[in-house]
Amino acid sequence: MKETINQSKLSKPKTFFLSLIILSLFFLIFLSLQPHKSMQKPISDLKIRPGYTSYDNYIHHQLQKTTNPNLRKIWTSTDWHRKIRVFTQFFNRLKHEKLLTNSSKALCVGARVGQEVEALKRVGVNDSVGLDLVPYPPNVIKGDFHHQPFDDETFDFEFSNVFDHALYPDKFVGEIQRTLKPGGICALHVAVSRRSDKYSANDLYSIEPLKELFDGSDLVRSRKVDGFGLDTEVVFRKRKFDVKNY
Template identity: 70%
Template sequence: MKEAINPPKSSTPKAFFLSLILLSLFYLVFLSLQSKHPNSGHRTITINGLKIRPGYTSYDTYIHHQLHKTTNPKLRKIWTSRDWDRKIRVFTQFFLQLKQEKLLANSSKALCVGARVGQEVEALKQVGVNDSIGLDLVPYPPIVIKDKFIGEIERTLKPGGICVLHVAISRRSDKYSANDLYSIEPLKKLFNGSDLVRSRKVDGFGLDTEVVFRKRK
């Protein structure tokens, strides 16, 4: 495992950590609701704008299904070839907008969760956020490392820190997702230690909504 490269020190104080949670948000949603419905079996669960898909008997079942996607050699080849440049261009625009809104700065520390092969990490570096790293179920060195999902979010997001979510609400997410999200209300309940800053529509390869939370101080 390779260590992340530390950027040059800046005289600007690092006011917050930025956590970018993409499709892997569904890991957290599924884990939270699965603990409330331990005997759900293969039933479909719908709770206030969030539907848990049938077929997942445990969190480990879901993780195993996700691993098939992450380790699929054909998908990984696509992600590192024709997908690479166009996704970097799209995410670069997302991050530049966050910088314009003063929600992201060059001095920010960014953790991309569910980073796959690291397009989001590369996009952050291209807009000047050099202290950026990604993690996923399966590592893809040198810019994606494997670690504990929820533990890393809790560890890195400091009081006053910003959490940016890119999720699918207006359309059905892909076959690997554990659930379908119909509003941002379930997210607000999950992030009960944070305040909603704003949400907006985006076009990000199936992800159509950007939601920003700030952790309470």
């Protein structure tokens, strides 16, 4: 009888530990079945402006500027030659630095009426096109920069001065990196030291968020510029292979 009692006492710890192991396994299985939640921390120095109730609401707001007849008249008359002249200076410097060549296939993201596209052609980069919500033939075709209508690795060079208009900066940058060829160049003009206009969807307070977003590219350089309300030029080169995948 005494031996039976001792065996009963010994079996209780074994049963307890076995139950604990089974419960732990069930808990791990439960966790594995839960939806994945991103652990990415918010990017500091980049703030998305509130107020957009839907993506359609955001697009409608952007179109209010792009389709404004008074602005389009200014862009195609008073501003036309002035902006082409300034963009030409920017692109000539990039050519001098061997970051842009006459053989480059180029895209201007958020080009409106295409002054930057015209400037590229005037410096010899003839295979150039612009992308905007509202087309302006022959230099600008219709498209959303959050979802570029181009195949992977299409362009050697991409330029944009509308980063501040991106509601989803990660998608904006992701599409640039997707459509750039390995070794391709992206040049952005952004506002860092001043607040952008009322149609901007985000505010940038340093270039650090850009370096984080361009995770498949290397920073070539940044410099101060006077680019129609934008004060900083940032240039990235897409890596020829992504070290994260090796």
